[in-house]
Amino acid sequence: MQDFDFTSLNDVAALASALPGPDEHAARAARARQDSLTKPPGSLGTLEDLAVFMAGWQGVERPRIEQAQALVFAGNHGVCARGVNPFPQEVTAQMVANFNAGGAAINQLCRVAGAELSVVALDLDRPTRDFTAGPAMDEAECLQAMRAGWEAVDLGADVLILGEMGIGNSTVAAALCAALFGGEASDWVGAGTGSDAEGRALKARVVAEGLALHGHLPPLGILAALGGREQAAIAGAVLAARIARVPVILDGFICTASAAPLHAADPAFLSHCLVGHRSAEAGHRRLLEALGKEPVLDFAMRLGEGTGAALALGVLRAALACHDGMATFADAGVSGG
Numbered sequence: 001m002q003d004f005d006f007t008s009l010n011d012v013a014a015l016a017s018a019l020p021g022p023d024e025h026a027a028r029a030a031r032a033r034q035d036s037l038t039k040p041p042g043s044l045g046t047l048e049d050l051a052v053f054m055a056g057w058q059g060v061e062r063p064r065i066e067q068a069q070a071l072v073f074a075g076n077h078g079v080c081a082r083g084v085n086p087f088p089q090e091v092t093a094q095m096v097a098n099f100n101a102g103g104a105a106i107n108q109l110c111r112v113a114g115a116e117l118s119v120v121a122l123d124l125d126r127p128t129r130d131f132t133a134g135p136a137m138d139e140a141e142c143l144q145a146m147r148a149g150w151e152a153v154d155l156g157a158d159v160l161i162l163g164e165m166g167i168g169n170s171t172v173a174a175a176l177c178a179a180l181f182g183g184e185a186s187d188w189v190g191a192g193t194g195s196d197a198e199g200r201a202l203k204a205r206v207v208a209e210g211l212a213l214h215g216h217l218p219p220l221g222i223l224a225a226l227g228g229r230e231q232a233a234i235a236g237a238v239l240a241a242r243i244a245r246v247p248v249i250l251d252g253f254i255c256t257a258s259a260a261p262l263h264a265a266d267p268a269f270l271s272h273c274l275v276g277h278r279s280a281e282a283g284h285r286r287l288l289e290a291l292g293k294e295p296v297l298d299f300a301m302r303l304g305e306g307t308g309a310a311l312a313l314g315v316l317r318a319a320l321a322c323h324d325g326m327a328t329f330a331d332a333g334v335s336g337g
Contacts, residue, residue: 002243004146004147004150004151004236004240006143006146007143008139008143009139009142009143009218009220009221009223009224010220012143012146012220012239012265013218013219013220013265013266015239015243016265016266016268016269019242019243019268019269020243020245021268021271022053022056022057022059022245022271022272023055023056023057023058023059024056026055026056026058026059026060026061027052027053027055027056029055029061030051030052030054030055030056030061030062030063030323031048031052033061033062033323033328034048034051034052034323036328036329036330037322037323037326037327037328037329038326038327038328038329038332038334039326044319044322046294046296046319047315047318047319047322047323048319048323050274050296050315050316050319050320051063051319051320051322051323053247053274054159054247054316054319054320055323057245057246057247057272058158058245058247059245062323062324063158063320063323063324064158064320064324065114065158065159065313065316065317065320066158067116067154067156067157067158068113068114068115068116068157068158068159068160068161068313069115069116069118069153069154069157069159069160069161070106070110070115070116070117070118070160070161070162070163070306070309070310071117071118071119071120071149071152071153071160071161071162071163071237071306072099072106072117072118072119072120072162072163072164072165072305072306073119073120073122073148073149073152073162073163073164073165073229073230073233073234073237074092074093074095074096074119074120074121074122074124074164074165074166074230075092075121075122075123075124075127075128075145075164075166075169075228075229075230075231075233076089076092076123076124076125076126076127076128076166076167076168076228077089077127077128077136077166077167077168077169077171077172077228078127078128078129078130078131078136079128079130079131079132079136079168079171079172079206079210080127080167080168081130082130082132082202082206083202084168084171084195084199084202084203084206085167085168085171085195086195086199087167088167089127089167089168091167092124092165092166092167093121093124095165096119096121096124096165099117099119099165099305100119104305105303105305105307106163106305106306106307106310109306109307109310109311110161110306110310112310112314113310113311113313113314113317114313114317115161115310115313116154118152119165120148120149120152120233122145122148122229122230122233123229128141128227128228128229131172131175131210131213131214131225131226132206132209132210132213134213135214135224135225136172136224136225136226136227136228137224137225137227137228137229137232138224139224141224141229142220142223142224142227142232143232145229145230145231145232145233145236146232146233146235146236146239147236148229148233148236149232149233149234149235149236149237149238149239149240150236150237150239150240151236151240152233152237153237153240153241153244153246155240155244155246157246158246158247159246159247159248159249159313159316160237160241160246160247160248160249161248161249161251161276161306161309161310161313162234162237162238162248162249162250162251162255162259162306162309163251163255163304163305163306163307163309163310164230164231164234164251164254164255164258164304164305164306165230165304165305166228166230166254168228169228169230169231169254170189170190170191170203170253170254170281171189171203171206171207172226172227172228172231172254172257173188173231173253173254173257173258173283174188174189174190174203174204174207174257174283175188175206175207175210175211175226176222176223176226176227176231176257176258176260176261177257177260177283177286177287177290178207178211178215179210179211179214179215179217179222179226180219180222180260180261180264180290181260181264181286181287181290183286184204184208185203185204185205185207185208185211186200186201186204187282187283187286188207188282188283188286188287189203189204189207189282189283190253190281190282190283190302191281191282191302210225210226213225214226218265219261219262219264219265220261220262220265222261222264223235223261227258227261230258231254231257231258232258234255234258234259235258235259235261235262238250238259238262238269238270238273239262239269241272242269242270242271242272245272246272247272247273247274248272248273248274249273249274249275249276249296249309249312249313249316250273250274250275250276250309251276251277251304251305251306251307251308251309252276252277252278252279252281252284252301252302252303252304252308253279253281253283253284253287253302254281254304255304255306255309256275256279256284256287256288256291257283257287259273260287260290260291263291267291267292270291270293273293274293274296274312274316275288275291275293275294275295275296276295276296276297276308276309276310276311276312276313277295277296277297277298277299277301277308277309277311277312278295278297278298279301279302279308280300280301280302281302295308295312296312296315296316297311297312297315299311
């Protein structure tokens with residue numbers, strides 16, 4: 001795979017025309033196998049679609065997950081100076097320490113799902129700038145964070161799970177979505193880590209101020225101006241996985257919003273991505289509609305950290321186990337195939 005040698009965000013956007021697609025022959029073979037297994041066609045619903053999706057991206061009729069990578073990116077945000085979060089930014093570093101000690105929800109879910117977890121902290125002592133006063137990141141800073149995400153991807157993985165941690169990043173996600181897909185700032189703002197009605201109103205005002213400054217920019221310019229380092233790193237990881245044809249499971253609202261600038265630049269950037277779950281955070285349903293994606297799960301979760309994506313990995317493994325392990329009608333000597 002090529003090195004991350006982009007010198008501008010325009011170079012990144014231009015990459016869309018050179019992206020490899022899924023193997024349609026393998027996908028068709030997988031669909032034919034599904035229709036020959038000992039069950040009524042379509043009776044396993046989304047599990048069948050997941051198996052065919054994986055076949056296309058792995059390029060084999062019977063895909064497997066032998067190595068699953070989970071990446072959680074962490075960053076801090078200058079917009080927190082506006083009081084948009086009830087917790088101090090020190091919590092970001094404290095939670096990174098908790099991840100590294102194995103004490104967070106994502107650690108448990110990765111262990112159960114069979115994913116190797118890595119946490120990438122991105123200059124936590126140097127928050128981005130307040131996007132209501134200017135761009136959160138300049139182009140070089142955004143590219144640097146995208147590079148960090150790109151280089152963290154294990155190209156030998158069969159699937160990649162993505163998640164995030166960053167105090168204030170639900171406000172950042174709302175700003176990204178409003179700038180990319182329109183609507184009022186209040187349409188995208190939710191409770192985050194526990195904001196009350198007054199706190200949500202403040203977040204909406206802050207998002208509206210950011211939109212007034214930066215909403216005219218192109219999609220990847222919006223990522224730099226309104227996003228954070230963890231959002232840019234997630235976008236970089238999505239790109240690296242797309243080029244290597246590694247399927248991706250995105251987590252909830254903040255993670256999906258981090259990849260949304262790529263979709264706005266060209267929907268082909270996210271064609272290898274599943275969304276692990278529909279977050280209870282207010283804007284996620286609207287965002288999924290804008291992206292045209294159905295989540296694997298809907299468990300009323302809104303923790304972040306990649307937890308919904310890790311949980312969805314178990315469902316994906318179950319889909320592939322049925323696809324690979326079930327007998328065909330011919331194998332089983334069952335009439336009706």
